[in-house]
Amino acid sequence: MVIIGAGECGGRAAFALRDLGYDGLVTLVGDEPHLPYERPPLSKEAMASDAPEIKAIVSDDLLAEKSIRHLHSVRAVAIDRAAHEVRLSDGSSLSYDKLLLATGSTPRKLPMPGLGPRCVYLRTFADALAIRAYLRPGNRVAVIGGGFIGLELAASARKLGASVTVIEAQPRILMRGVPAEIAAVVHDAHVSEGVDILCGDGIAAIADDGKEVRVALAGGREITADLAIIGIGAVPVTGLAAEAGLAIDNGISVDAQLLTSDPDIFAAGDCCSFPLAVYGGRRVRLEAWRNAQEQGALAARNMLGAGEAHAAVPWFWSDQYALSLQIAGLSDEGKITVRRDLGEGAFILFHLAEDGRLVAASGIGPGNAVARDIRLAEMLIARRATPAPEALGSQAVKLKSLLAV
Amino acid sequence: MSDWVEACAADDIDEEDVMRFDHGGRTFAIYRSPDDEFFATDGLCTHEKVHLADGLVMDDIIECPKHNGRFNYKTGAARGAPVCVNLRTYPVKVDAGKVLIQIG
Numbered sequence: 001m002v003i004i005g006a007g008e009c010g011g012r013a014a015f016a017l018r019d020l021g022y023d024g025l026v027t028l029v030g031d032e033p034h035l036p037y038e039r040p041p042l043s044k045e046a047m048a049s050d051a052p053e054i055k056a057i058v059s060d061d062l063l064a065e066k067s068i069r070h071l072h073s074v075r076a077v078a079i080d081r082a083a084h085e086v087r088l089s090d091g092s093s094l095s096y097d098k099l100l101l102a103t104g105s106t107p108r109k110l111p112m113p114g115l116g117p118r119c120v121y122l123r124t125f126a127d128a129l130a131i132r133a134y135l136r137p138g139n140r141v142a143v144i145g146g147g148f149i150g151l152e153l154a155a156s157a158r159k160l161g162a163s164v165t166v167i168e169a170q171p172r173i174l175m176r177g178v179p180a181e182i183a184a185v186v187h188d189a190h191v192s193e194g195v196d197i198l199c200g201d202g203i204a205a206i207a208d209d210g211k212e213v214r215v216a217l218a219g220g221r222e223i224t225a226d227l228a229i230i231g232i233g234a235v236p237v238t239g240l241a242a243e244a245g246l247a248i249d250n251g252i253s254v255d256a257q258l259l260t261s262d263p264d265i266f267a268a269g270d271c272c273s274f275p276l277a278v279y280g281g282r283r284v285r286l287e288a289w290r291n292a293q294e295q296g297a298l299a300a301r302n303m304l305g306a307g308e309a310h311a312a313v314p315w316f317w318s319d320q321y322a323l324s325l326q327i328a329g330l331s332d333e334g335k336i337t338v339r340r341d342l343g344e345g346a347f348i349l350f351h352l353a354e355d356g357r358l359v360a361a362s363g364i365g366p367g368n369a370v371a372r373d374i375r376l377a378e379m380l381i382a383r384r385a386t387p388a389p390e391a392l393g394s395q396a397v398k399l400k401s402l403l404a405v
Numbered sequence: 406m407s408d409w410v411e412a413c414a415a416d417d418i419d420e421e422d423v424m425r426f427d428h429g430g431r432t433f434a435i436y437r438s439p440d441d442e443f444f445a446t447d448g449l450c451t452h453e454k455v456h457l458a459d460g461l462v463m464d465d466i467i468e469c470p471k472h473n474g475r476f477n478y479k480t481g482a483a484r485g486a487p488v489c490v491n492l493r494t495y496p497v498k499v500d501a502g503k504v505l506i507q508i509g
């Protein structure tokens with residue numbers, strides 16, 4: 001078994017193969033120099049500490065104990081499907097019975113001239129260290145893009161005393177996947193922490209002379225910063241798969257069992273698009289941590305012949321300041337919204353389809369205030385439940401009681 | 406040998422639920438199982454030190470509110486990514502409607 005991409009998904013898949021009792025060769029190939037590690041802290045805790053540390057999801061000892069061969073700092077450069085071989089950047093090759101592509105995603109590049117050394121993206125630990133070096137009092141940071149990573153970085157930068165301007169071309173932050181009511185809470189939190197948020201204004205030009213970055217907005221404003229962090233989304237890493245002739249459709253296209261158009265090659269995590277059963281097979285690509293774990297484990301089962309279909313409900317969280325946001329399902333599936341207040345400013349929006357099915361739930365509040373109810377909502381969504389809107393909206397009705405129905 | 410400490414009244418916790426209990430600068434989680442038994446573990450998740458009492462109890466499992474790491478609260482065993490370090494458990498007894506835990 002060969003796994004390309006030693007991230008969250010690839011790392012979990014390798015261990016899942018062993019947990020399932022597979023005792024043949026397992027090789028995990030990654031182009032980063034590290035053990036598989038968690039990316040979510042890179043915009044959160046890792047940023048706020050003085051000496052950011054990598055949060056590895058495995059140890060060398062554990063890899064050795066489970067006889068998982070981890071090749072780091074090497075890229076897979078080609079797949080020879082006929083010969084069942086993967087060619088690596090160091091000139092060697094690996095043969096496989098089953099191959100898993102867990103190549104993840106990479107930041108979408110800002111298609112603009114004028115970018116320079118002070119215009120950066122965040123995906124890897126190395127990126128995080130480079131950004132961290134700039135986050136201190138007196139420094140000005142421009143965050144281009146009001147999505148999750150940009151906003152989490154804005155919060156971390158404020159915590160470290162830098163001044164921050166967020167530039168978002170859309171009319172509001174978090175346009176993609178987050179209801180306006182929740183985005184407004186996030187917006188207010190940033191403003192009260194001193195972040196300048198500019199929405200609805202595109203970028204006309206960027207000039208980076210290596211000492212500072214000048215960002216000219218279409219509306220006429222100009223922002224000067226010591227560092228510009230670009231967070232305008234991510235694109236799936238599909239080059240290797242495409243060159244091998246595998247079907248691509250907003251990511252490496254897989255079926256419900258995570259199988260690509262080649263019967264011996266699977267793909268999972270951020271790099272793949274797949275049919276989401278809970279929404280009748282709507283094809284989606286998720287960039288979410290738990291999805292990477294779950295799909296890694298599912299791919300492992302199916303590499304061993306389980307033939308199991310993906311059934312999970314998408315789930316995502318984000319932390320900014322004292323606020324935590326959690327979303328189960330995809331809120332754009334909903335037509336009707338019901339609000340449930342949980343006290344201390346925490347609330348959940350339940351999204352129902354026209355036929356009354358609960359399809360998503362988005363919550364925000366201090367700490368983990370929304371966690372339990374979002375988790376229960378996720379279970380209701382998985383069951384395609386049609387809970388009464390009045391029950392969802394009333395704090396007096398425990399969500400757990402709706403599951404028993 | 407350490408003493409038994411009164412944590413709460415048995416009625417304070419619903420069946421299949423959990424409550425936080427702080428004592429002597431430490432934090433614990435007290436559980437009432439669906440079959441009406443009481444258990445206690447360390448209060449913080451072994452992944453990122455989050456209070457487990459904000460999580461969801463399902464049968465023998467406490468699920469962490471932060472990233473859904475799972476533990477069997479009866480044994481403390483870690484039951485799935487991202488948690489891999491087990492939780493410490495503590496003896497519990499119920500006496501005259503009070504839940505007592507033995508803090509070691």
Ligand SMILES: Cc1cc2nc3c(=O)[nH]c(=O)nc-3n(C[C@H](O)[C@H](O)[C@H](O)COP(=O)(O)OP(=O)(O)OC[C@H]3O[C@@H](n4cnc5c(N)ncnc54)[C@H](O)[C@@H]3O)c2cc1C
Pocket residue numbers: 004005006007008009010029030031032038039040041042043074075076077102103104105122123124149237240268269270271286287288289290292315316317318319
């Ligand atoms: C800063 C940041 C914060 C995040 N915060 C959250 C959050 O709060 N909540 C949440 O749910 N999700 C969050 N995410 C998303 C989450 O981290 C990803 O969904 C998850 O990492 C995806 O795992 P993956 O294994 O599919 O891909 P990745 O983790 O990207 O791993 C893919 C690996 O494959 C390597 N690779 C690619 N091509 C090759 C090749 N040809 N040969 C060898 N190696 C290759 C890559 O270098 C990379 O190491 C965050 C992501 C980032 C970057």
Ligand code: FES
Pocket residue numbers: 450451452453454455469470471472473474475487488
């Ligand atoms: S803090 Fe508990 S699972 Fe991460």
